[in-house]
Amino acid sequence: MSLLSIQNISKQYTVTDPPALNGMSFDSERGKIVALIGVSGSGKTTLLRIIAGLETPDAGIVVLDDKTLNSSSVFVSPEQRSCGLVFQDYALFPNKTVYQNIVFGKGATDDSDRLKQLIEMAGIGGLRQRFPHEISGGQQQRVALVRALATRPKLLLLDEPLSHLDPDLKDSVRTELLNLFRETETTTLFVSHDIEDAMAIADRIVVMRDGKTEQVGQPSEIYKRPINSHVARLFGKTNFIPAGLIRGAHHVFEDEKGKGMIAPIRPHQWRIIEGATDDSNAFRGKVKSMINRGAHLEVALETEHLNLTLHLNAKTSIQVGSLLTVGCSLTE
Amino acid sequence: MRRLKHEFCFNLNPWTISAVLIGLILFLPMAEVLWHLTKPAENWEHLRDTVFGRYLKGSILLVVGTATLSILFGVSSAWLVACCEFPGRKIFEWALILPFAIPTYIAAYAYFDLIDRLTPLLIWVRVNINQEAMTLLNDTIVYPVTIIVLASVLYPYVYLVARTAFTRQSSQYIESARTLGHGPHSTFWRMALPLARPAIVGGVALVVMETLNDYGAVEHFNIPTFTTGIFRTWLAGGDLPGALRLAACLMTFILLLLVLEKWMRFGARFHKNSQSDRPFQRFPLGQAKAGVAIACCLLPLVIGFILPLSRLVYWAGLTVAKVLDMSFLKLTLNSIGISTAAGLTTVLLALFLAYTAKYFGSRTVRATNRLAILGYAVPGAVIAMGILLVAKQLNSATGWVFTGSLTMLVLAYIIRFLAVAWHPIDSGMEQNCEQLNNASRSLGASTAQSLIQINMPLLCNSLVAAGLFVFVDTMKELPLTLILRPFNFETLSTKTFDLAKQAQIPESSVSALCIIIVSLLPVVWLNRQIRTMEK
Numbered sequence: 001m002s003l004l005s006i007q008n009i010s011k012q013y014t015v016t017d018p019p020a021l022n023g024m025s026f027d028s029e030r031g032k033i034v035a036l037i038g039v040s041g042s043g044k045t046t047l048l049r050i051i052a053g054l055e056t057p058d059a060g061i062v063v064l065d066d067k068t069l070n071s072s073s074v075f076v077s078p079e080q081r082s083c084g085l086v087f088q089d090y091a092l093f094p095n096k097t098v099y100q101n102i103v104f105g106k107g108a109t110d111d112s113d114r115l116k117q118l119i120e121m122a123g124i125g126g127l128r129q130r131f132p133h134e135i136s137g138g139q140q141q142r143v144a145l146v147r148a149l150a151t152r153p154k155l156l157l158l159d160e161p162l163s164h165l166d167p168d169l170k171d172s173v174r175t176e177l178l179n180l181f182r183e184t185e186t187t188t189l190f191v192s193h194d195i196e197d198a199m200a201i202a203d204r205i206v207v208m209r210d211g212k213t214e215q216v217g218q219p220s221e222i223y224k225r226p227i228n229s230h231v232a233r234l235f236g237k238t239n240f241i242p243a244g245l246i247r248g249a250h251h252v253f254e255d256e257k258g259k260g261m262i263a264p265i266r267p268h269q270w271r272i273i274e275g276a277t278d279d280s281n282a283f284r285g286k287v288k289s290m291i292n293r294g295a296h297l298e299v300a301l302e303t304e305h306l307n308l309t310l311h312l313n314a315k316t317s318i319q320v321g322s323l324l325t326v327g328c329s330l331t332e
Numbered sequence: 333m334r335r336l337k338h339e340f341c342f343n344l345n346p347w348t349i350s351a352v353l354i355g356l357i358l359f360l361p362m363a364e365v366l367w368h369l370t371k372p373a374e375n376w377e378h379l380r381d382t383v384f385g386r387y388l389k390g391s392i393l394l395v396v397g398t399a400t401l402s403i404l405f406g407v408s409s410a411w412l413v414a415c416c417e418f419p420g421r422k423i424f425e426w427a428l429i430l431p432f433a434i435p436t437y438i439a440a441y442a443y444f445d446l447i448d449r450l451t452p453l454l455i456w457v458r459v460n461i462n463q464e465a466m467t468l469l470n471d472t473i474v475y476p477v478t479i480i481v482l483a484s485v486l487y488p489y490v491y492l493v494a495r496t497a498f499t500r501q502s503s504q505y506i507e508s509a510r511t512l513g514h515g516p517h518s519t520f521w522r523m524a525l526p527l528a529r530p531a532i533v534g535g536v537a538l539v540v541m542e543t544l545n546d547y548g549a550v551e552h553f554n555i556p557t558f559t560t561g562i563f564r565t566w567l568a569g570g571d572l573p574g575a576l577r578l579a580a581c582l583m584t585f586i587l588l589l590l591v592l593e594k595w596m597r598f599g600a601r602f603h604k605n606s607q608s609d610r611p612f613q614r615f616p617l618g619q620a621k622a623g624v625a626i627a628c629c630l631l632p633l634v635i636g637f638i639l640p641l642s643r644l645v646y647w648a649g650l651t652v653a654k655v656l657d658m659s660f661l662k663l664t665l666n667s668i669g670i671s672t673a674a675g676l677t678t679v680l681l682a683l684f685l686a687y688t689a690k691y692f693g694s695r696t697v698r699a700t701n702r703l704a705i706l707g708y709a710v711p712g713a714v715i716a717m718g719i720l721l722v723a724k725q726l727n728s729a730t731g732w733v734f735t736g737s738l739t740m741l742v743l744a745y746i747i748r749f750l751a752v753a754w755h756p757i758d759s760g761m762e763q764n765c766e767q768l769n770n771a772s773r774s775l776g777a778s779t780a781q782s783l784i785q786i787n788m789p790l791l792c793n794s795l796v797a798a799g800l801f802v803f804v805d806t807m808k809e810l811p812l813t814l815i816l817r818p819f820n821f822e823t824l825s826t827k828t829f830d831l832a833k834q835a836q837i838p839e840s841s842v843s844a845l846c847i848i849i850v851s852l853l854p855v856v857w858l859n860r861q862i863r864t865m866e867k
Contacts, residue, residue: 084775
């Protein structure tokens, strides 16, 4: 049973601009965490604002928990939707203390035990009397989250929840978020352009492109089986090898430019083959450049027909200009 | 289509409906005046053939002259203060705003004897040459004098926007112009002035509107303009339809002006606030040039502030014992009371209108708001005519007497000064509250809760400033108050006018000074605000 259902949502801001959303559809189950990802301008935030009721779609239907929120004859105002929204810049009320912010929402104080528990879980118990400008970015984010969760929303919407945080803070916040969502059993939809965040937190990922759904699935599934080169590239560097050159590829898709079927091979799938080989998936080429990425060595290899990107063990000793034979492991 | 449908199906609620109604009600008097262009007026042909040409000529001469002189005063002093270094620059920077505090009619009274001194000469010309020569001589003296007086207190509109524009052009442009080999002169003409043009046009438009709004000064110097025409036709001639026709013509004139302003500023938001914080090297001026610069800044300041103020202070010293009595206390209280009422209601309405348009994202409310704030451009006499019409209709519709009531007077002030309150509140909301309103909506808070708990505390400063501006503007207002005040209701401004009209100008100086002192408050505030903005 799906909790949220988005059907054919379209939105065009001005006649001259391309539509922000162009027939977007997907469903989300109760209690799941869904990530909406896509490059900037793909319509992610617009969709989030439409679900929250802050924007009206030109066409399409939004249904939450069997209640229609948007259709051609229905519009439920934002305050009656039971959709908590955490803004990218948190939008904490600067004239209110942390605690006043948290209890501002409708029904936030109905269940004081739960509220206490939420504040404890988020670790902001000591900040109650502080003002938003007196606490750190990570703390502000947790306050915004608790403020939204305190109203017991049916659906929690997060706009780029981790984009404002330092890299070293990100990991811990990610874990905290995950715990908080699991423990409060909140259905969550979050927008991100960071694949790492989406992979780490989401149960399901919806990939958007040009205002449409491109692929929906579990994170690992999309990573391993992208439906086209755009999705594959979104999930990191990828070598696109014509399917004819790779035998036994477990996943191929049609090239968007009509050059036939291609197989996506991730850089880490390559390994060096020493000596002669009869492996038909072996490629021989010249090393064009090398970048030391710390954990691995990123090598650009030029073969007869292709330019490959490889991630090799950092201890590998090779020189720019030297010849190299590589093969790829097709096991998942 | 879809958006229109959304507006009508889902954006209709008590808030938006009342906002639209209020907006339309505030626009109604202006609309009624415009509507009168299409109605027949008995004496119109007579008016048109006899005096209309004179009113038009007088208004246009004044507008062109005052605008030109204001540009000269305002732009030159702004450039010097913003971009050159000379002794006293820091003092001039704020002192040049001071003439703002002096209403046009009070400035005119301060120079009342200027033209009287020339009366013997005029008589001599009439006796020895002829009547026409005297009229000609009178015109060639009276117009420049009035223009100088008006421009010397109105130029701050131009000065302020030009100074901000020059400062904001920032070191970057000016330094690059200098490295490209341009001295102060060619930097000004080829780079700074064209860049500042849109801002200056906006300032000049305000000068023109104030010039057309003025009644006291032109009446005092006996110059035929639309405003004096409206008063004469109605009060002296008892011809309300004729006065309405004139008001409608003036209103059309103003609308054309607004279109012209839009057109001249078209596509011209070039000056951008650059991020560089480096203090910027002003052009140092040599001794001779610094002397010229000081003279340039001193001239408008002396004519527009120092001289009139010192004359008023002197007269006030002579007459204060005679003037200060119970009746003076009463009219001061009247002024404060009516200005407070106007300030409070205007701020509350402006807050309500701006908030409703923003909160519901309603295009209809935004459109009616635009109509409602049009009053800032419309002369007080025209609004007063519109209010008279509305009051008359209300009288016959309800059986109560609205004409000459305080309610109608306050309503007129609201219409005239709504924009004064609306702009700071609207921009404050845009800067601070938009995202927070979204947040509070998604938390399930009600519309009133968001307004009272989030918007009002955050907008506190803007609200106080808006209230202060309306308070002071109401206190200074003359033509509208003269037409609409209830019988025997005197304020500081009408008292100043009445005394001046009875040739008791020294006696009028006490109430004039009271108005100036109150008016200095927002000037000080404005100056502080702009300084922090320019930084």
